[in-house]
Structures are given as C-alpha cells and as structure tokens.
Amino acid sequence: MKKSKPKHWTAVLALVACIMGPLHTTTAWAGGPPYQPLPKFGIEPGAPFPADGLLDPAGQPFALEPLRGKPVLINFFAKFCAPCIKEVPQLNQVKARRTDFHMLAITLDSRADAADYVKNHGLRWQVAANGADLMLNRLRVMAFPAFALLDRDGHLLATVMGNQLGAADGHATAEGIEAWVDLQLGKKLK
Numbered sequence: 045m046k047k048s049k050p051k052h053w054t055a056v057l058a059l060v061a062c063i064m065g066p067l068h069t070t071t072a073w074a075g076g077p078p079y080q081p082l083p084k085f086g087i088e089p090g091a092p093f094p095a096d097g098l099l100d101p102a103g104q105p106f107a108l109e110p111l112r113g114k115p116v117l118i119n120f121f122a123k124f125c126a127p128c129i130k131e132v133p134q135l136n137q138v139k140a141r142r143t144d145f146h147m148l149a150i151t152l153d154s155r156a157d158a159a160d161y162v163k164n165h166g167l168r169w170q171v172a173a174n175g176a177d178l179m180l181n182r183l184r185v186m187a188f189p190a191f192a193l194l195d196r197d198g199h200l201l202a203t204v205m206g207n208q209l210g211a212a213d214g215h216a217t218a219e220g221i222e223a224w225v226d227l228q229l230g231k232k233l234k
Contacts, residue, residue, distance in 0.1 A: 079224060082190055082203040086183040089200050093118075093192070094182060098172040099155045101162070106172040108198050115145040115201070116194040117225055119169065120179055123153045123161050125188040130215050131206060132165045137218035139168050145225065152176035189216065193228050202228045 087093065093116075098106035108116070119135060121128035139147055149169040151158050158173035179185045189206035210220030 079204050084184050085203050093194050093198050099174040103155050111146045117147050118192040119149045120185045120190040121151050122188050123157050128189045132167050134218045136168045138221050150175045152179045
C-alpha cells in the first residue's frame, strides 16, 4: 500500500526552512561571497512573474499591472516566520527611503492572517495574500524571508534569501536590501 504524504507537508517544510534560513549568512554587499539565487525557483530570469490567485487586503484579486513602470521588490513571508517579523522595521526603512521601485510583500497566509500581520507588526508595504500555491508549489519558495526583483514590465530579474542581505546574525538590513536591489538594477552601490 502506498503511503500518503502528510496533508500539510508543504507548510511543515516551509516552517523548518524558515527556522533554518537565518543559520547561513553571506553578506555579499559588504564584500562577502556573491549573492546566491533561490534554489530551484519556479521561473527563470526574464519570465513574467505570475500573480494569479493572490488577493489584496480587501479580498479582491491582486494584479501586478498597477505596479508596472517601475521595478518591483517582492518580499516573501509567512506569519509564523520569526526572521520575517524581525525584518519588518528594515522593510519599512526601505519603503520610507526609496521611491524608485515599488514594494510588495507576498504571503502564503490567508487575507485575514495577512491583515493581522500588518496590523500587529506594522508592515507598511503593499501586501498580497493567499499565496500558498504560488509560493510553495509554483515558485518553490521553501524558506522565508526571501526576495525577488522584477523589472518595470513585471519580468523576473533576480531572487535571493533574506539572510544574504545584511547583518552577521543572518537577518536582512535596510542597507543590505537596498544594496542588492541597486546591484541588480545596475546602479552604483551607495
């Protein structure tokens, strides 16, 4: 008889990856090894980024079209991810300092859970929820926090784990996030 997989195996795997993610750090922006893209990411650089199935905070289908015209920095997070919560002030600093690109947080959580996360932790980025299928199955984002950068037309430029974007403790910093974005966009590091 064939054994069936646990019903929520992807959530369990994501939780383990979230906990393990900060244990490995590289600070490429500070002269360390080069940035490593997310392993086995579901789309290749240059491909259009899929946003179908996502919901905005009001429960309406989320669309990337209003974000066209500027690059888009995407942060992948989950409500149970302690490193994701810890980086919220860093994300908000990036939002306050940068107007040259749009910022979007995508969560595998429900719309209601995403709204609670925003309220409880003060995230100021635009949020798209209901992303479990997109993140875990289609894009294969198995550890959080993680980032993707899209060009002004919504095509993937690059991906990276948050633990490569900053401090020695493995948590992203505003400076690390901005340095990675600037590098990907071909700008001089500040």
